[in-house]
Amino acid sequence: HAMPKEPCVYIIASGRRGYVYIGVTSNLAQRIYQHKNGMIDGYAKRRNCKLLVRYEMFGDMEHAITREKQLKNWHRQWKFNLVESENPDWRDLAPDIGLSE
Numbered sequence: 426h427a428m429p430k431e432p433c434v435y436i437i438a439s440g441r442r443g444y445v446y447i448g449v450t451s452n453l454a455q456r457i458y459q460h461k462n463g464m465i466d467g468y469a470k471r472r473n474c475k476l477l478v479r480y481e482m483f484g485d486m487e488h489a490i491t492r493e494k495q496l497k498n499w500h501r502q503w504k505f506n507l508v509e510s511e512n513p514d515w516r517d518l519a520p521d522i523g524l525s526e
Contacts, residue, residue, distance in 0.1 A: 432489035434496065435480040436508060437469055441515040444472035445504050449493040453480055454522050461519070476517040478508045 433453045437460055438445045446469035450456040459465050461475045468474075483489040496504065508515065519525075 432483040432486040437474040446474040
């Protein structure tokens with residue numbers, strides 16, 4: 426089932442408590458597919474961040490971007506705590522949004 430386009434902040438990781446990348450998109454499934462397949466150059470690709478470990482949906486892009494900027498300024502440990510608050514095992518959430526592993 427394809428997810429409707431909605432603004433979203435996402436966190437991808439290289440592994441449990443590894444490198445984390447925070448991004449914003451209006452099409453989460455498409456963006457995660459791109460990350461998993463090495464289609465987006467940059468930090469996430471260089472650090473092998475391919476596991477979707479958290480995402481937050483928003484009603485509009487403005488709020489999503491505000492949240493993305495906030496999270497990017499957080500300390501690493503706060504980001505870990507945020508992920509682990511809902512995903513303690515750092516499970517890849519991609520299957521939950523309709524992507525195969």
